[in-house]
Amino acid sequence: MPVLDTEKPDRRRAFVADTTALILFFTTTGVINERFIAGMSWDQVLHARMLGAALMVPVGRPYGVWRDYVMRRAQSTNRLSQLLWDSVALVSFQVPIYSAIIAVSGASGRGLWLGVLGATVMMLVLGRPYGAFLNRVRRLFGLPPGGTRPMSLNT
Template sequence: MEPSQVLATRLLMVPIMVLTGGPYTGWRDWLFCRVRPRRRWSAALADIASFLSFQAPVYAATLLVAGADTAEVGSAIGSAVVFMVILARPFGAFVDWARRTFRVTST
């Protein structure tokens, strides 16, 4: 991708992540209710599944809007998946921590 496309994607992602935060946690809650993870590793797998299935399509759409072609989207998603897998459980733990701290219940 050209530097201008990378910049456009990054700038687009900030409001998109803010707007999709609520729907993502709703998706995560739905998936956790269906899977009912009982151990740490199964919770990690559920977080990875929810993060990948929600965030990868959002990221792909953002890349397309920013002007990337399908080959560039495929390449970017391929490398982003690695980071999504690594970040999924820490982000899920952060969501759980924030809910406990601010006494927010899942719906």
């Protein structure tokens, strides 16, 4: 009789959960940064958000795996450690992608630099709130929180 591994999460559910969380959270924050910090027009913001949503589909789960890997360094009982490592994970993975999105969408020169700087600051500040949001979305999908082996690709 085969034994079912109850520790192994459904990969499709993990993909959908991580991608849904990324799209919901960062579509909202992206609009704020692009329009009010980078000074992009509403047409440029719409283009950036559509491009961003299309790119979030293939990067949602890889970011979730990256975050889980980075969060293994955080001390589970230390909120400052969790805040630091969640922010490191988000900035190191998302800022380069975001920079390319707004550049392709029309930001240039000073606006591009302000957008990248604004995104970096936002992601430093939003690292832990997004990590907590991601864990809540994962819980809604019946998955364990990140930073532990069961959410890795190798399980």
